[in-house]
Amino acid sequence: MTVVISATGLYTPPYTISNAELVASFNAYVERFNAEHAAAIAAGEKQALLPSSVEFIEKASGIKHRFVLEKDGMLDVERMVPIIPERPNEALSLQAEVSVAAAKQALERAGRDPMDVDAVICSCSSLQRPYPALAIEVQNALGAGGFGYDMNVACSSATFAIQNASDIIRAGHARSVLVVNPELCTGHLNLRDRDTHFIFGDAAVAILVERADMAPPGAWAILGTKLQTRFSNNIRNNFGFLNRGDEAHRDDPDKLITQQGRKVFKEVVPMVSEMILQHMAELDLKPSDLKRLWLHQANSNMNRLIAERVLGHEASQEEAPTVLDTYGNTAGAGSIIAFHLHSNDFKAGDRGLICSFGAGYSAGSIFVQKSA
Template sequence: SDIVISGTGLFTPPHQITNDELVAAYNAYVERHNEEYAEQIAAGEREALSPSSSEFIEKASGIKARYAMYKDGIIDPAVMHPVFDATREGQTPEMVTMGIAAAKEAMQQANKKPEDIDLVIVSSTFRQRDYPGMAVEIQRDLGIKGAAYDMGIACSSATFGMINAYAALKAGIARCVLFVNPEFTTPGLNFKSRDSHFIFGDVATAAVLEPEDSCNSEHAFRIRHTKQFTQFSDNIRSDASYADYCFEDLPEDRPFFKQEGRKVFKELLPLVTQFITEQLAESQLEPQDLKRMWLHQANINMNNFAVKKLLGREPEGNEAPIVLDEFANTASSGSVIAFHRFKDDFAAGESGLICSFGAGYSIGSLLVEKV
């Protein structure tokens, strides 16, 4: 039997932060910093910080706002990070709560009850705890029997996670998979960095995957082809490690996301367009045959560039929908948010591509067709 994505879900965090709010906090922080170190700056011993701007952010990235689980600390110039309680024994990490909210919507769309599911895959950029697995906690909380595990590969965690679900179903080792993709990115973002403070937001997505035989959902998309690619690059990097306590004098910005944005743009785009061209050719398709491309949501200029290269013209209407204006970059979730939001107008037999690209480098893609 073919494998289908029979439902998807989206959890939107409670707080929105606009560019203007974020920039106001950053610029107040810069002013404080430059006042505090005025003497050293004047003596040439320390560099003055420059202000950020909403115009730059929107023009360079297409981002207008982002969602956050916790807003107050992020927009407080004296704090500049989300403020929340550490998860202690018996308490539930945010990523589990976020994932369950998205999972419930996906199960509802797919018409599935906990007893129908026998594998839970949580795939995300970060893990709030190394073990026990967040997937196992979600499995317990939803009352699902069978197996559950965590995995991740940064920007392509969502597509690689769904491809893992597809492979487990194809191999017959699972009957119905709940894929959960919580991206609690704000604690991993350096809100004191002008180059990156605007890039990420929090979100969770989820999907149910199963053989077409058992599917009783009107939302189903058949997976026609999957493709994965990785090539080492540390142009996008975080050095945070469970062993960090062993070392003294680690730099303050060690845990955070860092990137060479220009290099990423330049190196990744040719890989992405070649990858998509190859994947479509392997399925005897041309880019023009797709109704829609639900692409990774890191940068609007990057997506427009990729689509233009593939179609030979600018994207029209909802051919390559953008959600990063509202959500910012959500690590691996962007292409799934776009799929969730922009899939209801498909007629049977129409095709589209869910494709992520980013840190690793990694590219993951599922060619799907409306059942």
């Protein structure tokens, strides 16, 4: 049975933060920290913090700008945490709200009514709560039928969910599955850490996965999906219900995202490149068969090397477009944002690759072909 991506949707938050704004806030914190602990630093009891810079951020990541749900709290040196008030149980949760916005756009682009949806999968790097499932809340808010459940596979959440949706359809349990990926990453970003304070932005995407016989014209046939995981502590976040509390969340770096960036780079690039090449061989595809790679938007240097290993030459912006410079790292949403914004020029028969990779380690590749 042929399964397709009928449409995608994108929610972009209302606020932006430039590298210059982020650096100004971080450096003010560094200056204050070093002054307050000057004696301990001089005695060798504490290590002085190093300032950040726009040049450092762009060289390390390729990020120039990001969209965020809340700006003031992030830049406030007294706080450096987004100000996101908790909502009552009767109100739509924040992740459900942005998911619904992205979902409505995807449904409209496919000409689909919410009641046509048989299942909803909410898959993202950090879930707002354990239960009830956000997917069920989104299902209810849209007026969709069937069932829903949540998933978490870090930055590979969207691609893993697309394979799940495809499997559900092929098994005959649904004809139309809506995948939502609400990545509100700034909530667990450590804005006091020079190596990570610039990484994440916020966004939400939706992907409508359906049987080909009910899909609209111009849908994307899924030629194949492949998933891979390999355990690593090099990207980690230990915050959870067993160590709850606002103070733990704000002041303990272990309860926010931590990563060993150089180790991640060294280990993930070959892992992902080899997985893609193996998947291509299984599908009897050659690099020349691919018009575009929509890669996970985590680091521009990683994407450049992965694309070069897959294509056999340095990729152009057209062959491997980036949204990292504008959106920052949006975890599982990144490759889908790239696909959403850079796929309108495809003609029937054109092929491409959606690929994500992240903590776990986890990686997912999805080869697609534009339908007539």
